[in-house]
Amino acid sequence: MSDRTIKEKRSRIFMNGRSRAVRIPSDFELEGDEVIIRQEHNGLITIEPVEKKMTPREVIAWLRAQPPLPEEEWLPEIEDLPPRDVDL
Template identity: 80%
Template sequence: MSNRITKEKKSRIFMNGRSRAVRIPSEFELEGDEVIIRQEESGLITIEPVKKKMTPRELIEWLRSKAPLGEELPEIEDLPPREVDLDLPE
């Protein structure tokens, strides 16, 4: 993640009910309707959009769209089962 500032704009803090709020100008559009807000010890506040989680169907579609890794899995020797004594001591 780069800490380079690419945009900057002054905004006002206002009261919204019992909370303080900041209007985010439209040129700072964020995806979704949830954000994560962090405040460092220095007072610096960052606002980051919450990444949308994929549904199981979306995950399967995404996985199918990816190219195979290109590596074949090695053959695994199929060993015969070994005997196990299931008798419990009395």
């Protein structure tokens, strides 16, 4: 038996303006406000949430909240060699 759990429920399709819409039951909660809808050749339709992209400010705030790296994970010091002469 697979370790993937599949939930199944019936839902209604209804008209919303000029589009058909489907109600997503609350126990199939999706993150965010957008989804990607795909229809395969056999008619199977999949709905998946769109991952929210972090703004640069959110990335910086996230990085600041991370614990410092242990010393063994630091980058090694790089020997700063003098510049070479270049014949222009």
